[in-house]
Amino acid sequence: MHVSEVERGRACGCFCTACNGSVIAKKGKRNAWHFAHDAAGNCATAAETALHRAIKQVIADGSVLAVPELTVEETATFDGYERSASRTLARRRVTYSAPRLEVRIEDIVADSVVTVAGRDLIVEVAVTHQVEADKASKLGKLGIAAIELLAWQLNRDVDWNMLRAFVRDSFENRIWLHNGREPVQRQLAYMDALQHAKKASAYDRRLKSRAVETSAVGVQTNLSPIHVHQWAIDKFKRLWATYGSGTLTRLDLDRKAAGYVARWSEADAAGDPSAYFDLLVEWVREHTDSIVQVA
Ligand SMILES: [Zn+2]
Incomplete structure (x- = not known):
């Protein structure tokens, strides 16, 4: 009362x-x-107990509940690039039926259980503190959807109308304890994050391919610099035969260019070796004293 x-x-x-x-x-x-x-x-505990009981009474007498959004965030790493992504299930008002109070489910007593679209939804009411971690993990194992209404910021002098509005309209003061759709949402967020990481990796590699300044000829072989230089020229010609357009009429690579050609690898091309080779040619022409002549 x-x-x-x-x-x-x-x-x-x-x-x-x-x-x-x-x-x-x-x-x-x-x-x-x-x-x-x-x-x-x-x-x-008189005030807290009364408030706890009053909110359960509102649930028992009502039929509409404000259900909070569910946001999950996942992080993925690809080639040293770490990215995050999130997915959100929107908040909504649900109509429920068959509200039951103090329901024993295995070794837990739920504050209330309601039926939404034919499925059980546990509604916990927290007046002083949240559901203990132990209870939350047990709720998770039950596989029954569960939310918790966080009522501790309600004034002690709330009346019935305010409590009804709290249950029916307030989206903020509640959290999901268990949501059966969460694993799929996490999977989707992870795939988004992985996609972002892959893009970041490919993008950065292309930027680097323009910026790398190297004279370290022979980093990947134990040949002498002169042999490496010849090896790089042969490698460039082979790459040209595969990815180049037109006929190569003259090729003079300086040491800087040869070093870069030696390091170039299809494995870094992010699935598009042709475009990646174009970047190599562009870089050699613009940033070294080499000659790449095409007829
Ligand atoms: Zn008392």
Whole structure:
């Protein structure tokens, strides 16, 4: 009961939901109306217990529940590039039926269970603290969808209308404890993240292919520099035969260009070796004293 609904004083006939002691409805002119214990006692949880019970009562009497969004974020790494991506299931209002309170499911007692589109949804109510990690993990293992309403920021003087609005309309003050669609959402987020990482890798490699300044001829072989130089020229001609367009009429690679050609690898081409080879030719022409003549 809200204090506004009952008669003043002892005549209210009310009892504390926590200790079951009788209470007096204080409805004076000076102070905000409230209930006080009849006998001075040690009842520290009276307000929380009453609020907890009142919200469950609103769930039992109602049929609409605001369900929060579910956002998951995953990180993926490709070729040393780490990227994140997230997926969100939108918040929504659901209509429920068959609300039940204090439902024992295996070794847990759920605050309430409602039926949404033919499926059970556990609704926990947290007034002072969240569901203990132990209970949350047990809820997860049950495979039943579960949300938790976080009611601790509600004022102590809320009335029934405010509590109904809290259950029906407030999307923020609640979290998913278990959602059966989460694994698939995580999978999708991971695939997005992997895609981002792959793109970042390919993009960076192309940037680097323009910027690399190298004179370290022979890094990948133990041939002498002169042999490496010849080896690079032969490699360039082979690559030209595969990816180049037109006939190569003259090729003079300087040491810098030869070093870069020696390092060039199809494995770095991110699936498009032809475009990657074009970058090599462009770089050799613009950034070295080499000659690549085509007829
Ligand atoms: Zn009490």
